[in-house]
Each structure stands twice: as C-alpha cells, then as structure tokens.
Amino acid sequence: MAVTSTSARPDTPxxxxxxxxxxxxxxxxxxxxxxxxxxxxxxxxxxxNVRARIETIYAHRGFASIDPQDLRGRFRWWGLxxxxxxxxxxxxxxxLEPHELEDEFFMLRVRVDGGExxxxxxxxxxxxxxxxxRDTADITxxxxxxxxxxxxxxxxxxxxxxxxxxxxxxxxxGDCPRVVLGSPVAGVAEAELVDPTPAVDEIVSRYVGxxxxxxxxxxxKTSISWLVDTPYEANDIAFLGVDHPEHGxxxxxxxxxxxxxxxxxxxxLGVWVPLAEVPDVWAGVVGIFRDYGYRxxxxxxxxxxxxxxxxxxxxxxxxxKEYLGRTLLDGPAPELPSKxxxxxxxxxxxxxxxxxxxxxxxxxxxxxxxxxxADLVEAHGSGRVRLTPYQKxxxxxxxxxxxxxxxxxLRGIGLEARPSAWRRGTMACTGIxxxxxxxxETKRRGEELVAxxxxxxxxxxxxxxxxxxGCPNACARTQVADIGxxxxxxxxxxxxxxxxxxxxxxxGLGMAEGQTAGFGRKLRGLKTTADELPxxxxxxxxxxxxxxxxxxTFANWVIRVDEEELR
Numbered sequence: 148m149a150v151t152s153t154s155a156r157p158d159t160p161x162x163x164x165x166x167x168x169x170x171x172x173x174x175x176x177x178x179x180x181x182x183x184x185x186x187x188x189x190x191x192x193x194x195x196n197v198r199a200r201i202e203t204i205y206a207h208r209g210f211a212s213i214d215p216q217d218l219r220g221r222f223r224w225w226g227l228x229x230x231x232x233x234x235x236x237x238x239x240x241x242x243l244e245p246h247e248l249e250d251e252f253f254m255l256r257v258r259v260d261g262g263e264x265x266x267x268x269x270x271x272x273x274x275x276x277x278x279x280x281r282d283t284a285d286i287t288x289x290x291x292x293x294x295x296x297x298x299x300x301x302x303x304x305x306x307x308x309x310x311x312x313x314x315x316x317x318x319x320x321g322d323c324p325r326v327v328l329g330s331p332v333a334g335v336a337e338a339e340l341v342d343p344t345p346a347v348d349e350i351v352s353r354y355v356g357x358x359x360x361x362x363x364x365x366x367x368k369t370s371i372s373w374l375v376d377t378p379y380e381a382n383d384i385a386f387l388g389v390d391h392p393e394h395g396x397x398x399x400x401x402x403x404x405x406x407x408x409x410x411x412x413x414x415x416l417g418v419w420v421p422l423a424e425v426p427d428v429w430a431g432v433v434g435i436f437r438d439y440g441y442r443x444x445x446x447x448x449x450x451x452x453x454x455x456x457x458x459x460x461x462x463x464x465x466x467x468k469e470y471l472g473r474t475l476l477d478g479p480a481p482e483l484p485s486k487x488x489x490x491x492x493x494x495x496x497x498x499x500x501x502x503x504x505x506x507x508x509x510x511x512x513x514x515x516x517x518x519x520x521a522d523l524v525e526a527h528g529s530g531r532v533r534l535t536p537y538q539k540x541x542x543x544x545x546x547x548x549x550x551x552x553x554x555x556x557l558r559g560i561g562l563e564a565r566p567s568a569w570r571r572g573t574m575a576c577t578g579i580x581x582x583x584x585x586x587x588e589t590k591r592r593g594e595e596l597v598a599x600x601x602x603x604x605x606x607x608x609x610x611x612x613x614x615x616x617g618c619p620n621a622c623a624r625t626q627v628a629d630i631g632x633x634x635x636x637x638x639x640x641x642x643x644x645x646x647x648x649x650x651x652x653x654x655g656l657g658m659a660e661g662q663t664a665g666f667g668r669k670l671r672g673l674k675t676t677a678d679e680l681p682x683x684x685x686x687x688x689x690x691x692x693x694x695x696x697x698x699x700t701f702a703n704w705v706i707r708v709d710e711e712e713l714r
Contacts, residue, residue, distance in 0.1 A: 276514025
C-alpha cells in the first residue's frame with residue numbers, strides 16, 4: 148500500500164520560533180526583577196537608609212557588627228569604601244575575596260559640588276583630616292576631598308561637623324548622581340556670560356539624597372560649566388556654555404561619556420537649554436538612565452551603552468516626549484578657547500580682583516597643609532577656595548597688590564602657583580596604597596616622576612599631561628592623556644613580575660580649537676616597569692622636543708612619527 152506524502156517523515160526538523168532576546172533589566176520594559184547581586188541589594192533596602200544603621204548600630208558596635216551587604220554595597224551611598232589592607236601586593240588583587248583585601252578602615256569622599264569651599268568649610272575639612280583621617284585629604288579629579296583611615300565609630304561626628312558648614316557625603320559614591328563638576332571660576336571669570344552655579348545648587352538641593360534617583364543602574368557623572376574647563380566629554384551628562392544667535396546665552400548638552408574599560412566620548416544632543424531649564428533637563432536624562440538603563444550586566448550598566456545603542460536622535464526624542472513633555476530648541480556647538488584652560492597662575496577676575504591657581508603634586512595634600520592654606524587665604528583677604536577637576540586648587544578674591552605675596556606663601560606650604568609643566572600636567576589616582584582594585588602604586592610613583600623630570604627637564608616648554616592609574620578603571624582619565632599609564636604587572640629585567648604600566652599615547656579631549664578628542668594610541672607591547680618609568684618619559688619628551696615641527700602638539704607628534712620613536 149502506497150504511503151501518502153502527508154505521512155512521510157520530513158527531511159529536516161520544523162523551524163523553531165526565533166528566540167526572544169534576553170532582557171537587559173530595563174525597568175521601562177517591565178524587567179523589574181533584579182538580575183545580579185548588586186541590583187538585589189538595592190531592591191532589598193534603599194541604600195540611603197543605611198545611614199541610620201551606621202549612626203545607631205555600627206558606630207557603637209564597631210566594624211565587626213556591619214552587615215556585609217551594607218559594608219560592601221550600601222555604605223558607598225554615603226561616600227564610604229573599605230580601604231585596602233596594607234601589605235597585599237597587586238598580584239593578589241583579583242584573586243582574594245573582599246574580606247581578605249579590606250582593612251577595618253574606610254576611604255571617605257566629601258562632595259564639593261562645583262569645587263566650592265568657603266573658608267569655614269576648608270577649616271572643617273582640615274580639622275577632620277587631622278583628627279580622624281591621619282592627616283590625609285587628597286584632592287580628586289572630580290573635585291572631591293578624599294580621606295583615608297576613617298573608622299565607622301567616628302562617622303556620626305564627622306557628618307555633624309561637615310553638615311554644620313554645608314558639606315555632605317551623601318551619594319558621593321554608589322549607583323546614584325555623583326558630585327557635580329563645575330568651573331572653579333564660576334561667577335568670577337571674565338569670559339563667563341552665564342554663571343551656572345544656581346543650576347548646580349538646585350540639582351544638589353532637589354535631587355541628591357532623593358530616593359527617586361537613589362537606585363540607578365550605575366554611577367551617574369555630571370559636569371556643568373560655562374567655560375571649557377572641565378572634562379565634559381567624559382561625563383554621563385555635560386552642560387557647556389553657548390551663545391545662541393537668537394535666544395542668547397544658554398547651554399549645549401552632551402550625553403553618554405565615560406572611560407574605564409570601554410571608553411566612549413559624550414555626544415552632542417544638538418539642543419540649546421537656558422539656565423532655568425538645566426535642572427529639569429538633567430532630571431529627564433537621569434530618569435531615562437534609571438528607567439531604560441541596562442541592569443543585567445554591571446559592565447554594560449553605564450549610560451554610555453544606552454546612548455551608543457539608541458543614538459542621539461532617539462535619545463533626544465525619548466527625553467522630549469516621555470520626560471519633558473516639550474520639544475527642546477536646536478542649538479549651535481560651543482566655541483572652544485584657543486588653548487586649554489586650567490586656571491593655574493595669577494588671573495584677573497571680572498570685578499578687578501584676582502584669583503591664584505596652585506598645584507600640589509598629583510593631588511596629594513594633608514589636613515595640616517589645608518589648615519595652613521586656610522590661614523594664608525584669610526591673611527590675604529579671601530574667604531573662598533575652589534578645587535579643580537585636575538587635582539589643583541584656586542584662591543579667589545585676592546587684591547592685585549597681594550597676589551605675589553600669596554604666590555610666595557603658597558610655595559612655602561608646598562603649593563606652586565608657577566609650577567613646572569610636569570607638576571602642572573601630572574595626575575594620579577589613589578593606587579594600591581589604599582584602593583582594593585589597584586594593582587600598582589600611583590601617588591608615590593607620580594611624585595617621583597615629577598621630581599625626576601623637574602630635575603632633568605626643568606625648562607621643558609610644552610604642555611604634556613601624564614595620568615597614572617592603578618588599574619584599568621581609568622579614575623585618572625588615562626585614555627585621554629598625552630601619556631596615559633594604566634597600572635599592571637609586567638615582566639622585569641630579571642624575568643619576574645613587577646609593578647609597571649601599559650602606555651597610552653596622544654589621547655585628549657576637545658578642550659581647545661584644533662583639538663580632536665580621542666583615546667590614546669596603544670602600541671603593541673608598549674609597557675614600562677614602574678622603576679623605568681621616569682627614564683622612559685624623559686626619553687619620550689626629549690624625542691618630542693627634538694622632532695616636533697613648529698607649534699606641533701605632543702598628540703599630533705605621536706600620530707605622525709614612527710612607532711620606534713615612541714618606545
């Protein structure tokens with residue numbers, strides 16, 4: 148009996164339905180269930196609530212009483228990280244468990260939004276450093292003050308003192324809005340058409356510590372400045388001053404910047420925003436990040452990945468339709484200055500007084516030094532200090548006839564207002580001395596590097612930025628430095644692993660006319676041991692001086708020359 152075709156076995160299996168793409172944990176798409184341990188910690192209890200436990204339980208019972216989820220998770224929302232236990236080398240950073248790496252002391256970040264410190268605030272910062280932090284008080288490249296050796300038992304008193312002068316540690320770390328970068332000369336700069344300080348203040352007062360934004364997919368970094376004097380392209384959102392031909396002074400908006408292991412530069416939204424609307428636009432962008440940001444994988448949870456996937460056109464459309472309820476005005480791109488601005492030295496303010504910008508070495512200062520600074524500031528008739536995003540500081544409101552006296556006095560306490568190119572251009576992250584993620588030492592290496600180069604190339608006449616980082620996370624913005632140094636273990640002359648750096652060359656941000664933002668050039672196998680670093684940088688600098696064309700920047704020279712010149 149013949150078999151009909153309908154009963155025959157098919158030659159190929161039936162096609163399966165296409166697999167649904169895996170969710171990225173986006174709340175707006177209904178993916179509310181936590182997809183990793185960090186998201187679970189935040190869902191179990193809003194991290195802002197941990198302060199009450201610190202004040203009522205942990206400060207009285209001590210380090211051993213702290214719940215691990217609070218210790219390694221929620222404490223960050225109040226600026227607290229456990230610091231690295233002394234004596235653990237970089238080779239064990241990635242293999243030890245957190246409890247094996249951490250000491251029973253904390254790093255504490257103090258928010259200094261916009262970099263503004265009054266004389267009273269400066270004195271409190273200095274006093275806390277000397278009394279509770281073993282005289283540590285580094286200036287970070289995000290305008291924070293960073294303490295070490297903090298005990299949980301002392302936190303209630305530290306908060307009381309900080310808050311008595313208007314400072315806070317609220318959301319200085321964590322998956323939330325971090326410190327707002329601002330121009331250190333906001334309100335006094337001659338070239339400034341709009342002082343953005345009111346927008347910075349409103350954002351901080353309205354949203355920092357507000358639970359509507361205390362659970363973001365990852366950290367959120369902001370920059371608001373009329374001048375091109377902050378690293379705006381490296382932030383999640385940046386507002387940069389621009390003069391619209393029809394509507395006047397306002398702000399250009401950039402979104403989606405961030406460095407670390409997958410660096411991306413922020414992109415222009417193409418909109419013009421007046422000062423009064425900056426806080427609402429900021430909140431709209433943060434809302435997009437909260438609701439549409441990727442929460443499944445921590446390494447894809449920054450806003451830059453969403454912007455890269457959506458593109459700026461869709462991002463702007465969602466911002467306008469879902470979060471603002473109005474269309475934003477198109478706007479022109481900002482005008483860049485003729486050369487980068489860092490405010491070091493003596494400069495005139497719009498009111499005829501002067502400000503003086505001075506450089507410590509790689510941001511390392513102490514409470515004792517800051518207390519002496521406060522005395523000098525007061526003695527020279529000023530009541531205001533500003534921190535910069537380049538680990539420097541400024542003294543505002545100095546009478547013209549007092550500036551030279553102040554320059555000399557600052558030099559006497561280790562702050563140089565007329566620094567060498569090397570001191571001026573070198574930054575370093577915390578490094579292995581205190582950071583649990585670090586692989587190599589950075590602050591001390593940076594100090595040694597500056598000292599060597601000042602000795603051998605004191606009259607170097609070009610600006611070269613050197614950024615040292617203790618790990619791949621780029622806290623010191625290594626990818627956008629002329630010489631970016633990423634800490635890692637390398638093979639030394641005797642064949643053993645030693646501290647060293649992978650070298651990135653010719654990176655930079657769009658901070659001046661003719662500068663093209665981009666990441667440093669990584670040459671195959673270009674590494675140096677930490678001990679050989681000063682010799683390598685000196686050799687590279689001498690080759691640049693000998694081979695540059697007239698007016699050629701270091702970054703352009705790096706692009707032009709053969710690889711052998713860079714080794």
